[in-house]
Amino acid sequence: MQEDISIYEAAKYPWSVMARSLLKQLDVPLAEVDKNLRIVDRAKQRLMDAIETHSPRPKRGLSDDAYAELTSFFIAKALVDAIGSMYLRRRWATIEAKSTEDFLIKESDGKLAQFAKQEFDWQISSNGSRIAGRTYSHSIHFTNYLAAAAGFHEREWKLVNKRLNNGFVMLRKTETARVLRAAVEKLLIRDIKKVPADFPPNIQRVYEEIAVLVQKRADRLKQEIEGEIVSEAFPPCMQALLTDMRQGKPLSHIARFAITAFLLNVGMDVDSIVELFMQAPDFREDLARYQIEHIAGKRGSTAYTPPSCAYMISVRLCVDPDKAGTRRHPLNYYRYRRKQLSKP
Amino acid sequence: MGKEGPAHVFHSAAYYETPDAPQMPLKGWKGADLVFDIDADHFDLPCQKQHDSWWCLDCEKNGRGHRPDQCPQCNGTRLKTLKWMCGECLAKSKHEVIKITENFLVPDMGISKNDITIVFSGHRGYHIHAFTPKLHSLGSQERREIVDYISGTGIDFRYHGFVENSYGVPKGPDSRSLGWERKIAEGIRQRFRKPEQLSHIPGLRANQIRTLQQDAKSIYKQLAEEPPRYITPKGVGQKAWYTIAQHVVESYSAVVDEPVTTDIHRLIRLPGSLHGKTGFLVKHLDLAKFDDFDPFNHAQVFSGTATVQISNAPAFTLNGEHYPPMREIKKELPLSAAMLLLCKGVAELVI
Known part of the structure; x- marks a missing residue:
């Protein structure tokens, strides 16, 4: 029973240290994974979501097969690594991070803070405070805040528009989850491994399909900017x-x-x-x-x-x-x- | 260095795994101090009209103050400048240093005073270095956010308590809040405590200022309530609050040279060396004794005298001695003064 709970947790946050170590423990050979079509299909779905979804959230059937959910993340990641397209990597990182945010919102303030400490080594506290009539759930060190949120383009996220005191930025829970999402996105974009495109047959088939699709997208984007200058x-x-x-x-x-x-x-x-x-x-x-x-x-x-x-x-x-x-x-x-x- | 005698000496504000690797990507960037450069060059000061000058190499047109982008007479861009410094511009630089540390680095960013050092640049300004390890790994974009915070760039009053088109009592910045919101709230309230300050606010019309000053007492009272009430008298719209708030932001914020702070591979003048344009000592300063520092006394290292042929020098004061403007004259001067004129290129050594 204990294991079920942790698989479920790991499936929610498959990029986390906890998920990676769990996967290592399970130690299922790739050839075995390849035979489980639920996993292969889900991995493909993850990448299709990445390429095709504009902003809506990916649909998740988490509870029915947490194991497939968790494992498919790693297959998808290996495919992203092997295809080697920055376009695909960014889009994939974006939807995976969004999904993380959706789960984080449902966690308690304390869990959010613990998570940020454990995964990103943030200096963060979930001692809520009420300042000038407004309630904040978290305070996080401004260097951690900036490392994740400095690229946000809406003005409300600029440091100059935040409550900053003694090194800490005051955030509401939804904001903390949003900043964590950005940290996850950055983590996924940065964590590039060199993977040769040498997979068992079913995964290889997905690899080829996705690679073609990505190439088509890249060509179209290039076309949009090339040609006659307007x-x-x-x-x-x-x-x-x-x-x-x-x-x-x-x-x-x-x-x-x-x-x-x-x-x-x-x-x-x-x-x-x-x-x-x-x-x-x-x-x-x-x-x-x-x-x-x-x-x-x-x-x-x-x-x-x-x-x-x-x-x-x-x-x-x-x-x-x-x-x-x-x-x-x-x-x-x-x-x-x-x-x-x-x-x- | 003793052998070469370089005019300018710099050190890296960044740390590397292999600093002597031949190419930047091979050095392995580990981090960099957070550095701010405050230089009178970036201010528009009345004294600069007195002691700074420029001249055109193409048509010999000349003028005082900041160098224009191109010559107003012949449109040439080959312009030479003579930048000087005086007590006034260095006092302004000093004021900015104090604003940056006292308004932002210490209270808002929580950087300990022990982790901050100030360096006199040897010329017209100061450098602030913050050494806190947590700051080391900040990238360029993150540092730009810090510059924007200090300079008030991109501040949006809707995120500092003002609510547009709200029903009921107009809301605004609350001094029980933190960071910029508190500064804005306190700054606004202060201007109503001393209503004569309201007359210096650009963007307010004369009749608005008059009305606000007449009602200052009652407005101040409402602003001091918890939460504060931002009610304006008749004839003054809610927009006036933004004008006053902007004025408050400008008075709290500080001017820093953005490219210096955001450059994570910066080279910066080495403390202990001499500035090649002045002969002044680039000097580490104690934050506690910063107030008393006078570069015209405390950054001087030469003793003895030298004779120089002076072409054209503005007035200056050095080591307590005042020198009037000098032109086409041979003079024996204390070595510090002679060195300044030599470094500025307005005198030649007479042997």
Whole structure:
């Protein structure tokens, strides 16, 4: 009976240390797992959910087969590792983390805190407090908070908009669960293992199906951004930088980097960008070309993408910080607007 | 270093597994101190119009204060600058250091004073280093959030007690709260305790200020209640609260050089070395004695004298001695003063 409870717990949080050690204890050979179609199908379902679901939560039939639930997570993870697509990894991490959040919400305040300590070594307390008429269930050290939540783009999550005192951020329970979800997501994105694509037959079949699907998605995303450049779809920040450039206004270093990286990513060639910079008061073609090629990745190993909206806000290049929350990234904005504009 | 005699010496604020590896990715980043750079360069101060100057290398146009982006006469961008420093700009830098530590690092972020050191940069500002191990592993994005916290960037008053279009008594920041909300609540209340402060708030119209000042006493009373009541007199809309709150944020917040804090591989001036643009000592300072520190006295290391041919130097004070503006003159000066002029490039050594 004791074991059933822990399998159920592990199935809820299959990425946790506890789940991993339980799986090790069970020690079922992969060939054996491959014969259990419930597991294989569930693993496939997990990845299909990741690719196809936009935001809704994956459906879970946890109670009927906790063992399949737990094991399928690890099969899915191995497939993500083997396919090696960052796109798939991100989407998979997102839905798994969301599912974790759903379970966490139902736990007690104390369990949440204990969990955060045990899995992420957070400094967290679940001694609730009432401050100026508002109730908070948890306080967590701001460095732990930032490590998980610094990338959130809604303003309410900015540290400057939180109650911070003596190193601790006050959170409500739903907020704590949300921050934990982000920590789980980051953990899953970072935990990359090199896995050769060499599975027993049933899992191998799923591997091939998913790999094809992911490739199709990647091609489509690429298409959305490549092709004809639609300058009407540029985000306001980039439009403003372009206007400044055309008027020959000197741009700061970071502004030049942002606009160059943006234009390269939407498919403009180096020559056209050099031409734009010609208006700059301190223009030197050799230097401009060198730097643009560097950003394009032709000189170093990295091809750069433009900074995120959060960064643009911080360096005060964002034109409309209040609305920027609707997008995370200038390229994301472009992709979306371009699609909108192309609709008849 | 003794052999080379470099003009500027820096050390890494980051820690590495193998610091001498030939390429950055091979060094194995372990963490970095949290560093803030406070430099008078980032302020707009009246004294800079007195002692800072620039000139265009193309057309010889010149001017005072901050260097423009391009020459107003010939649109050239080859501009040279002479940046000077005085008691006023260093006092402003000092004030910012105190704001950062006393308003944010210690009370809000819970960083112990023992884990904070201040370094005089040797020129126009200070560096604050926070050594707490928990801060080491923070990434760039996390550090940017800390900069935003300190500078009040992205603050949204709806998350600090104000409720838009609410029924009943208008709600606002509560001083029993924590962090920024408490600061805003206290700052607003203070402005009604001393209503003359209300006249310095940009964005309020003259008639609004008059009305608020007339009613200051009763408004103060309502703000002191628990919870506070943010009722405005007739003719002043609820929006005025945001204007006042913004003003309070600007007075509490501090200006830091963002790229320095967010760069997790930063090189920073080495304490104990001399700044190549001044000859002043880059100096570790005790937070407890920071108030008394005067760089024009306490960061001077030279004794003796030297004779220099001065081209054009603004007025300055060093080691208690005041020097008037000097132009095209040969003079024997105490070595610290001579060194400053030499480092600034406005004098040549006469042997």
